[in-house]
Amino acid sequence: MKKVLIYLSMEKYASPFDLIEAYDSDVSDLVVVPYTGVDVDDVPGLINDTIFPRHPKDLVNTAVFIGGHDVVKGDEMMDKAVEQMFDPFKISIVADTDGSNTTATGTVVKIKEAIEKKGESLKGKKAIIFAGTGPVGLRIGALLVKEGAKVAVTSRGIDRAMAAIEKVKKVYHAELTPYEVRSDEATLNALKDFQPNIVVTTGPPKICIVKREIWEQFDCIEVMADVNAYPPYGVEDVDANDNNVEIKGTGKLGVGALRIGTVKNDVQKKIVAKLFEKKGQVIGLEDIYEAAFE
Amino acid sequence: MKKVLIYLSMEKYASPFDLIEAYDSDVSDLVVVPYTGVDVDDVPGLINDTIFPRHPKDLVNTAVFIGGHDVVKGDEMMDKAVEQMFDPFKISIVADTDGSNTTATGTVVKIKEAIEKKGESLKGKKAIIFAGTGPVGLRIGALLVKEGAKVAVTSRGIDRAMAAIEKVKKVYHAELTPYEVRSDEATLNALKDFQPNIVVTTGPPKICIVKREIWEQFDCIEVMADVNAYPPYGVEDVDANDNNVEIKGTGKLGVGALRIGTVKNDVQKKIVAKLFEKKGQVIGLEDIYEAAFE
Amino acid sequence: MKKVLIYLSMEKYASPFDLIEAYDSDVSDLVVVPYTGVDVDDVPGLINDTIFPRHPKDLVNTAVFIGGHDVVKGDEMMDKAVEQMFDPFKISIVADTDGSNTTATGTVVKIKEAIEKKGESLKGKKAIIFAGTGPVGLRIGALLVKEGAKVAVTSRGIDRAMAAIEKVKKVYHAELTPYEVRSDEATLNALKDFQPNIVVTTGPPKICIVKREIWEQFDCIEVMADVNAYPPYGVEDVDANDNNVEIKGTGKLGVGALRIGTVKNDVQKKIVAKLFEKKGQVIGLEDIYEAAFE
Structure with missing residues (x-):
């Protein structure tokens, strides 16, 4: 089963940086699907359509990465996304808008x-x-x-x-x-x-x-x-x-x-990998920091 | 040779649902290429550019899936797409707007x-x-x-x-x-x-x-x-x-x-696989229903 | 490490033709990432985000293909992209707007x-x-x-x-x-x-x-x-x-x-492969012509 990373950004373009780092992460069979120009209001529908196609036991293979520059909007998107998930339809998610966490x-x-x-x-x-x-x-x-x-x-x-x-x-x-x-x-x-x-x-x-x-x-x-x-x-x-x-x-x-x-890039790859280790993780700043030492 | 699924939708976003189901289908070496905000008038150009890059004998590896919510528009897109193909440049196509067929x-x-x-x-x-x-x-x-x-x-x-x-x-x-x-x-x-x-x-x-x-x-x-x-x-x-x-x-x-x-999801994966079994299929409701029993 | 082809086009849609030819090229582990509606002014930011995620020694695995119909704009995008790169952050690039070179x-x-x-x-x-x-x-x-x-x-x-x-x-x-x-x-x-x-x-x-x-x-x-x-x-x-x-x-x-x-299609695949042979190539008409005889 492919690992699917849904990449959400409020920008016109998905950052090639983020996409390349994702592909360079140590995740095999990865497909990154970019969604751009995403408004906070688009998030519930996109999350619904992301959590439902797979059996809950397979959701370790689906994850969300929020990118783009607008940190405030990114946080709102993150909140909205987490709010939309419910047991057992929970997938892992991380936000790194403006690369701020990494x-x-x-x-x-x-x-x-x-x-x-x-x-x-x-x-x-x-x-x-x-x-x-x-x-x-x-x-x-x-x-x-x-x-x-x-x-x-x-x-x-x-x-x-x-x-x-x-x-x-x-x-x-x-x-x-x-x-x-x-x-x-x-x-x-x-x-x-x-x-x-x-x-x-x-x-x-x-x-x-x-x-x-x-x-x-x-x-x-x-x-x-x-x-x-x-x-x-x-x-x-x-x-x-x-x-x-x-x-x-x-x-x-x-x-x-x-x-x-150099450390930032390395950590970014690590958190993409981390997303696919366990389902339902909401990966925040401290998790990212800890991942740097793993 | 990669299997290429051209995914056409009239919506702002390609449904993550449809994309994930496609990737979860039993089709190896699949690449799904989403096109969104597609108007009926965009279809002929997109189909032209889809049927011509490969030798007709290889077109079993290229297919079109029409998604999105607007069933009427989806049917028009389907008609337009079929109309644009001609022997031997025919690829398989299916529409499942609003998930209605599945x-x-x-x-x-x-x-x-x-x-x-x-x-x-x-x-x-x-x-x-x-x-x-x-x-x-x-x-x-x-x-x-x-x-x-x-x-x-x-x-x-x-x-x-x-x-x-x-x-x-x-x-x-x-x-x-x-x-x-x-x-x-x-x-x-x-x-x-x-x-x-x-x-x-x-x-x-x-x-x-x-x-x-x-x-x-x-x-x-x-x-x-x-x-x-x-x-x-x-x-x-x-x-x-x-x-x-x-x-x-x-x-x-x-x-x-x-x-x-559960049956819907299973059938959706089956029809993606079916698209790549033979070139030139126009897969309709009854074919989808039959596929459910295969 | 995946080969990443950043595909830039000024059009509403990435040409399925170009994407399929890229996937049909003799490049293993290829991911094509399409960017559409690209203005000349978008190019520097996109190039920055493309050249920085990888170590310079790995940049042979990243390349840019400029497509779409507008040859004048395509040439401007090409110039802008080349201008944005500097040693050792140079990746290979080619423009084939309107298929004119091929x-x-x-x-x-x-x-x-x-x-x-x-x-x-x-x-x-x-x-x-x-x-x-x-x-x-x-x-x-x-x-x-x-x-x-x-x-x-x-x-x-x-x-x-x-x-x-x-x-x-x-x-x-x-x-x-x-x-x-x-x-x-x-x-x-x-x-x-x-x-x-x-x-x-x-x-x-x-x-x-x-x-x-x-x-x-x-x-x-x-x-x-x-x-x-x-x-x-x-x-x-x-x-x-x-x-x-x-x-x-x-x-x-x-x-x-x-x-x-037939020759055009063949050459197009060859130049995609050529992009990933060496980093920093600016592939022009004459290189494309020569590639046809390789």
Whole structure:
């Protein structure tokens, strides 16, 4: 029996990225069927038509992956889909809109690796995520909290930061500390105030967020990670290719977007495989993070 | 050489149901290529592009399945597609819009099974199909007539019933008797007048059409079948899961939507397989019904 | 690892023709993923998402095929796609919008075959392509020039012919001679003036362009080829099925659309296979023509 992955996206096109990663996963006899331009209201009908053709005992071979860029809509689609299933017609489902879950996972996996390389643990460490109130930043925050770190996020507007923090508290039961940062001065002040061991930047491509002249003032910083793949990078002198190497002469380790991306891609394949391991799984951020270590 | 199934639908989305059933059919090396939002006018071009890439001798490996909900449009698409083919560029084609052919088949297969369970035959039996002028009801009527039964259909409007009957006569060469039924009283009268052995309901989900207090007045009724999968069911006390079991203490057998659905799903897979057995088949309702017994 | 062919088309539907030819190519583990309604502006995002999921060393297993009818848009999409790739993230790509490259190849392959059948070579031959300023005609011209022939094209308007010739000069570095032809008289005059050995017609279906009473006046004509598959054919008395056979009693060989089509289909499969032989190939008309002889 073929494994059928129903791929739902709110975008005009199914991401070739997601489809290729699915085909590259370790799932034999896989067929990916893309549905695009999907509205939340389309979901119940599509799910009905997905759960009913097969005998419930065979539903381990059917799964849903929600892609596309719109994280809010993706979450609504996920909720709607889960709501539509009932015993024994339950299939496994995951959402990774905007690659947010897998990118957050990739980032925290690399940070953890860096910290452990130094013979230490994330437990009790302090991490600050600059431009961190987007989907990726918040998920990084949630995972770091889960690992025992104390986490701050910065945003250009304090209101946005507060709202984001509320959301993370509600969804992931993780407490974050907000900072409003929209200038180098504010960056400096946030670092002075929070005294982080870990600096993460999750800003847009081609924008440097934390300059070297700023970060090199802080002995407390041990690891810096950046998810921006296009120079100028988010942390000055952390290259997209840096793989937890020392930023020369600083004692600090840096990890760049391409190395995080390698883990992200690997995890994405793993969760596609995971979808077909057991029926009825609702695979969330923490499951994805755990899958990275399997 | 791969088997290629061109799936045409007038809907926004290709039904995951149809695609999964196709992949679950016993056809190896199958690729299903969905085309959606298909207008009747799109059909000639799509068929041209489907019949020409392969050598005529290889066209047994190419077929068309017309899905979606709009039965009228589906039939027009089917006609247009058949019209576009010519010797030796003929491929096999089937339409099962709204699942009407396979659901009708599933229903009649189960009714026949029930009747034969009692050591009898459909020949000469009388069947009435309530809310029976939709695509599924009419096809059930046609198949029952083919099996030698005398068949009546009811509709909320006699005009609609008459028109439907004309259509069935023209397309399937089967004569049906019309009743206008839009109240319990009319239901009772129709049953009194027609004295059926078989009662079928093909109404919308969640609407009870024939109440127990009505049907239990008729000793002539032997079998009752309902295609509505969501309670309240079409025939009171015939559950969606009933599999030609006696409705307690009545001597009557009942079959519900889920059991009919099992046959429907099975038949749908069989006709996908049938498409690739021989080139140039135009697979209609009666072929689908016959396939159920293969 | 699966071979993934990203199929981009500006049309409403992915051509079943192209998809089936791809699946019939000698590429194992192939998945074709169609994207339709693609605008030039959609291309960079789609290419990004296509080149990044796999490790550069694996990109031999990912390729792009541009189909659809709009040759101008197809070329723009091709340019945009190539522009978006960079070392080492380069995948192979080909455009065959309107089947123009493969049909031109099929035509010239058959003409060459006919000429060589007579123990001669295309080198130094003169060929005239009637209604030859469309994508297929111009590509035939370019290939014939590459084979050493002197080539003329006719158009209903001299301006159109001149513009087309400029384009061919720029893109394929081939010089063509223009004729304005919109009547039998002009056809006769063009033939008298150019004294061709080869006559090709690339006009619309069901229109005879060169009548027998005209072409039989010219002893210089050795081969006549026509790409119109629906009678009346482009060259009177050259049937769509003619396979470089003598047009009875004339000493001239004729080749029709279906025989050209056979080569076209074969070449199309070959170029799909070629896409997956090496990464980063930009497969153009001449590569396609060469592939025909491999």
